[in-house]
Amino acid sequence: MEVFKHVRNLINKGLLIALLAVFMITTITPQFVHAEESLTIMAEAAILVDAESGKILYEKNAEKPLGVASMTKMMTEYLLFEAIKEGKVTWDQEYQVTDYTYRISQDMRLSNVPFREDGSYTIKEMYEAMAIFSANAATIGIAETIAGTESKFVQLMNEKAKEMGLAETTFVNSTGLSNSSLMGMHPEGTKETAENIMPARSVAKLTKILLDDYPEVLETTKIPLKMFREGTSDETRMENWNSMLPGLIYEYEGVDGLKTGSTDFAGYSFAGTAKRDDTRFIAVVMGAVDSEGAGSYKARFDATRVLFDYGFDEFTNEELIPAGYQFKEQGTLEVDKGVEEKVAIAVKEPVTMMIRTAEKELYQPELVLDDSVVEKGKLEAEVEEGLVVGSIQLTKTEGSEYGYLSGNENKLEVATTESVERAGWVSLSLRSAGGFLSSLWDDAGTFVKELF
Incomplete structure (x- = not known):
């Protein structure tokens, strides 16, 4: 009997602690209300x-x-x-x-x-x-x-x-x-x-x-x-x-x-x-x-x-994104027929926006590439420094966003940070031959593996 009584007391204490925790969360945790929802405009x-x-x-x-x-x-x-x-x-x-x-x-x-x-x-x-x-x-x-x-x-x-x-x-x-x-x-x-x-x-x-x-x-x-x-x-x-x-x-x-x-x-x-x-x-x-x-x-x-x-x-x-900002998931673009195979891209100018100060962390940048410039994720050499390859789209993760009077938000440009010259025909031929030999080697390796 004493064992059951002890267990019951522990359960009661646990329930009390849980109730106190819920009370403290609901009374101490700030209740966030979007200011625009509380505006009364007569x-x-x-x-x-x-x-x-x-x-x-x-x-x-x-x-x-x-x-x-x-x-x-x-x-x-x-x-x-x-x-x-x-x-x-x-x-x-x-x-x-x-x-x-x-x-x-x-x-x-x-x-x-x-x-x-x-x-x-x-x-x-x-x-x-x-x-x-x-x-x-x-x-x-x-x-x-x-x-x-x-x-x-x-x-x-x-x-x-x-x-x-x-x-x-x-x-x-x-x-x-x-x-x-x-x-x-x-x-x-x-x-x-x-x-x-x-x-x-x-x-x-x-x-x-x-x-x-x-x-x-x-x-x-x-x-x-x-x-x-x-x-x-x-x-x-x-x-x-x-x-x-x-x-x-x-x-x-x-x-x-x-x-x-x-x-x-x-x-x-x-x-x-x-x-x-x-x-x-x-x-x-x-x-x-x-x-x-x-x-x-x-x-x-x-x-x-x-x-x-x-x-x-x-x-x-507020400045939401500094000049020179690079996207972690895509800091470069592939360059076709260039002396370099990749080129770095970054935000051209700092991105500032009139926002509620407390909501700065709610704006997340997304890279939107320009399909007329970037074809199938690649640029073709010759590539000039400062070539605009896309823009940033800022998404607010929660709360209201009303847009702009113009109907479109300001263009936030993303551009190449360096130039890439077009490779000569010799380099392109060697690169093409190298790719061909590499493909043969891979095919041969696969064939040998399949034998065993």
Whole structure:
């Protein structure tokens, strides 16, 4: 009996120890939760992008076409910068007010600087009014200057959208206003009920292209306050609608652009950008609402703040693979008809990527050879040093990965580290003869073995 009692006590102790171990594991072991899964973005759609590479760090309904409102004006800005670069328009060029722009400018329900019926204004004045104060009549005036009519300008907008690869994008006017707000003067060929439509991903892509091609746009979009026609009887106070700029009510460190948007159809939206040190992010929120489900100016900035905080707090640009890195499983390639039978291959440039710091070890490199260069695993001499033979594909072993705005990740090239000259015909003949004799010897050896 004592033996059985002792055994039972040991079993009970073992069970207790096991239970304690399970308890300690579940309470002490860190519970890893991917940060993007815990983000609460109060908007119909949202996206966060590394402005340098175009890598998407977070997205929500980013491919859903939605009303874009005045974020439309980023395309008008792009076409203006392009026209100035090509010499078609100048900053000091005068625009003569039309009946269309005069009537729109007098509607104080819309964002506007009032035009005089017989007035003329420089392109620079109208551009500043558009970029800072989202002035709609000024935007139409720019469109008319570039294309003759807003209708023709809309054609240019849609052609440029296609050229940029902006998916699911349709422009029906230059401003982003609902066509129904244009007093029956909406662009020819469009319906009065029509709206400008873009998904958040396309808005982010347009933002990046604008920043890449014409970064000087930020010199204007970062201005918190400017007086239109200062010192004249037409003086109008233009406070930037981007309230996240330094000194404004919802200021956020590093914000210097770019474009807000709001209509009854689109709700409250914002394409913002912020830079700290060498890191710049692009954040887009569309249809932002507060905790009660109501849209508001503040809601779009609250949602943007969450995205920017996530970017600056969680992400850094990390070197994942150094220059000269060689794959252990394949550090060389065979060379056909060369003085050397093999050539070393390695990563040309260091591979850096905007990632969550804690996830650096989750990215595993894989060599992808270029079949048009490497045939059946071999190169044919003569081989030049620096010949690109393939690329690296980085795979994340766990967690979300959203890809790039361009649709493809940046090319991470793998190349030869030395040159290999083509062997002369004598060397090739001897090598061929040697191979033939070696084959005969192997066949003879096999035959002898089979005899025994």
